[in-house]
Amino acid sequence: MALPTYATPIQRTYYYAYLFFCGVVFFFLIAPLIAIVPISFSVSPFMVFTEGMLAWPPDPEAWSLRWYRNMIGDCSAEVVSSTVPCSTKWMKGTVNSFYIGIIATFIATVLGTMAALGLSRPHMPYKALIMSILISPMIVPLIITAAGMFFFYARINLVYTFTGVILAHVALATPFVVITVTATLVGFDMNMVKAAQSLGAKPMRTFFKVIMPLILPGIISGALFAFITSFDEVVIVMFMASIDQLTIPKQMWAGIRQEISPVILCMATCLVILSIVLLTTVELLRRRAERLRGIKAR
Amino acid sequence: MPIGDMLLRSVDDSQINTVFPNTFEEYKKWDKEKDELPPEEVYKALFQELAYGDKIQVGRALTRMNYSKSGWKSLIKKTSRAIKKVVKKEEFPDSYKEFLIETNEKWADPTYWYAMGQMINNQTSIYYWNAIDRTFDQELNVVQQDEDRRVYVQTWLKTLKVSIYVTVFCLILGFPVAHLLANLPLRYSNLLMIFVLLPFWTSLLVRTTAWIVMLQQKGVINGVLVWLGILNDDGRIAMVYNETGTLIAMTQILLPFMILPLYSVMRVIPKSHMRAAQNLGAKPAMAFWRVYLPQTIPGMSAGGLLVFVLAIGYFITPELVGGKDGKLIGSWIAYHLKTTLNWGLTAALGAILLGFMLIFYWLYNKIVGIDNIKLG
Numbered sequence: 001m002a003l004p005t006y007a008t009p010i011q012r013t014y015y016y017a018y019l020f021f022c023g024v025v026f027f028f029l030i031a032p033l034i035a036i037v038p039i040s041f042s043v044s045p046f047m048v049f050t051e052g053m054l055a056w057p058p059d060p061e062a063w064s065l066r067w068y069r070n071m072i073g074d075c076s077a078e079v080v081s082s083t084v085p086c087s088t089k090w091m092k093g094t095v096n097s098f099y100i101g102i103i104a105t106f107i108a109t110v111l112g113t114m115a116a117l118g119l120s121r122p123h124m125p126y127k128a129l130i131m132s133i134l135i136s137p138m139i140v141p142l143i144i145t146a147a148g149m150f151f152f153y154a155r156i157n158l159v160y161t162f163t164g165v166i167l168a169h170v171a172l173a174t175p176f177v178v179i180t181v182t183a184t185l186v187g188f189d190m191n192m193v194k195a196a197q198s199l200g201a202k203p204m205r206t207f208f209k210v211i212m213p214l215i216l217p218g219i220i221s222g223a224l225f226a227f228i229t230s231f232d233e234v235v236i237v238m239f240m241a242s243i244d245q246l247t248i249p250k251q252m253w254a255g256i257r258q259e260i261s262p263v264i265l266c267m268a269t270c271l272v273i274l275s276i277v278l279l280t281t282v283e284l285l286r287r288r289a290e291r292l293r294g295i296k297a298r
Numbered sequence: 299m300p301i302g303d304m305l306l307r308s309v310d311d312s313q314i315n316t317v318f319p320n321t322f323e324e325y326k327k328w329d330k331e332k333d334e335l336p337p338e339e340v341y342k343a344l345f346q347e348l349a350y351g352d353k354i355q356v357g358r359a360l361t362r363m364n365y366s367k368s369g370w371k372s373l374i375k376k377t378s379r380a381i382k383k384v385v386k387k388e389e390f391p392d393s394y395k396e397f398l399i400e401t402n403e404k405w406a407d408p409t410y411w412y413a414m415g416q417m418i419n420n421q422t423s424i425y426y427w428n429a430i431d432r433t434f435d436q437e438l439n440v441v442q443q444d445e446d447r448r449v450y451v452q453t454w455l456k457t458l459k460v461s462i463y464v465t466v467f468c469l470i471l472g473f474p475v476a477h478l479l480a481n482l483p484l485r486y487s488n489l490l491m492i493f494v495l496l497p498f499w500t501s502l503l504v505r506t507t508a509w510i511v512m513l514q515q516k517g518v519i520n521g522v523l524v525w526l527g528i529l530n531d532d533g534r535i536a537m538v539y540n541e542t543g544t545l546i547a548m549t550q551i552l553l554p555f556m557i558l559p560l561y562s563v564m565r566v567i568p569k570s571h572m573r574a575a576q577n578l579g580a581k582p583a584m585a586f587w588r589v590y591l592p593q594t595i596p597g598m599s600a601g602g603l604l605v606f607v608l609a610i611g612y613f614i615t616p617e618l619v620g621g622k623d624g625k626l627i628g629s630w631i632a633y634h635l636k637t638t639l640n641w642g643l644t645a646a647l648g649a650i651l652l653g654f655m656l657i658f659y660w661l662y663n664k665i666v667g668i669d670n671i672k673l674g
Contacts, residue, residue, distance in 0.1 A: 022478045025471045026493045028550060032508035037619050048516045070486055141611020141627040146647045232501040252503045256618050268504040275499040
């Protein structure tokens with residue numbers, strides 16, 4: 001997409017303006033995520049770049065791991081400040097987030113894979129209807145899903161319990177698994193199932209020995225989507241979780257509303273790193289899947 | 299299932315009917331044309347139901363009554379106390395009507411009784427009318443809400459306005475970027491794609507926090523502007539906790555949802571089309587307008603609807619970045635669900651929002667098909 005050599009000066013101007021504009025948009029997309037990283041290493045209890053941090057040569061006094069130590073619950077004197085109390089909430093939130101996230105991911109992955117397998121059969125009745133019901137939690141605004149679930153779970157006494165939060169997250173995360181696994185199944189050769197069965201494999205064995213290894217990349221990326229959905233989820237947690245089910249997003253929400261402090265940025269930095277890891281994994285899996293299916297990498 | 303339950307909630311008015319069944323039964327016999335106040339039997343039934351009713355149930359009913367007319371709660375509470383005294387001493391009055399009016403002269407005020415009339419049926423549409431700033435008058439006609447209680451129409455309009463702005467901004471910013479990504483050689487476009495996908499994968503709260511850091515008075519952007527000498531130190535712009543902040547943050551957060559569908563559409567448009575058009579004598583602008591742009595319409599409509607629908611139900615970002623006048627309809631839903639516990643109104647607001655959503659998805663399905671949603 002380079003300019004042809006015969007481009008007129010006006011075309012050149014347009015072209016460079018266009019590149020510049022794209023650059024600005026990329027900057028707009030990524031800058032906020034980059035900006036928070038250095039601030040999380042600041043000494044100051046405010047979320048700003050201090051003068052010491054901008055000074056050249058760098059002033060070691062201005063940088064510290066203070067807020068990271070606060071985050072992991074270290075309450076020694078040099079860590080706490082008058083505006084930022086020290087608590088174990090962040091660590092408790094992390095544990096809960098992983099606990100809820102992993103269980104919800106597991107259930108959602110199993111359910112979603114089964115649903116996708118069923119839906120990709122050629123003779124499945126009411127395919128479109130089932131598909132639209134399955135992916136409805138992805139489409140309906142979260143606040144509506146949350147309100148509906150809250151009313152419904154209140155009737156059956158599941159609000160403020162781990163079971164309730166996990167079930168709600170399963171409902172939210174399953175569509176992602178269904179979509180990714182269905183996409184992998186598009187290139188799946190159903191004759192292999194027939195071959196396995198004609199050689200005497202029972203359905204379970206066929207699934208674990210033939211189908212699963214082939215669609216594994218889809219299942220894994222679906223599971224990662226499910227995990228990140230549950231891990232980032234704040235609206236449902238806000239309504240359905242009590243203080244016992246405190247998760248990272250809930251604590252961040254509380255933090256932003258009340259005690260704005262760099263500890264939030266420390267957690268945010270950790271989450272950015274986590275999302276980079278997940279993004280890389282999904283991207284690698286996608287490429288591998290395309291290679292396996294013989295589709296030329298795009 | 300939970301959504302069906304919510305829809306039921308939005309019209310359900312049976313709770314209060316289980317608390318005051320006899321009162322309502324007698325109330326129906328009252329001829330509003332003939333008598334200014336309800337007959338003795340209504341007062342008597344009310345007296346007995348307050349005296350012997352379950353306290354928790356009465357409390358819930360009171361909350362409901364307060365929605366139809368404020369003042370009910372304190373009136374009933376005071377009356378209840380008086381009634382309890384009477385019941386204890388077992389000195390029942392001869393005329394319940396006179397007794398109640400004596401305890402509180404509000405019982406002689408027909409507007410309270412008219413308000414009670416709104417609650418007699420097991421189903422009600424009052425929450426829906428409330429959700430668009432209407433209420434019932436004494437004859438059960440729909441009228442405008444009092445001036446100082448009108449908030450929802452304004453909020454609905456603001457939600458709509460913000461969503462439209464965000465969609466337009468996303469389109470303007472997203473189109474060139476998607477075009478660039480679709481036309482670059484793969485090696486580069488895969489690298490640049492990270493810029494789009496990383497925000498897409500990052501927690502919503504992280505991005506919202508990041509915008510607060512960027513936009514606040516002492517934040518990064520103001521800091522840079524002051525440092526460059528464009529602003530002086532007192533002239534820092536207030537960019538967060540108002541509508542500007544909401545718009546900026548929501549645009550960035552929803553931009554990937556615009557770029558990704560656009561990208562997947564643009565990817566498959568053959569480059570030869572533009573060349574062919576120019577060969578046939580079209581100027582580049584003309585070729586773009588007549589040949590390229592029409593082919594991207596499916597992508598634009600998919601991205602546009604996706605962004606619009608997501609924006610209209612947005613709640614976290616406006617709540618945190620929007621400040622007090624940046625509240626969108628989602629914030630009100632959360633507020634009534636968590637704080638005022640007016641679940642009927644919550645459900646009605648939710649149902650209206652859902653209705654909007656279904657219309658847009660129907661459109662979306664017509665244009666691109668729901669199965670075409672792609673991730674990453």
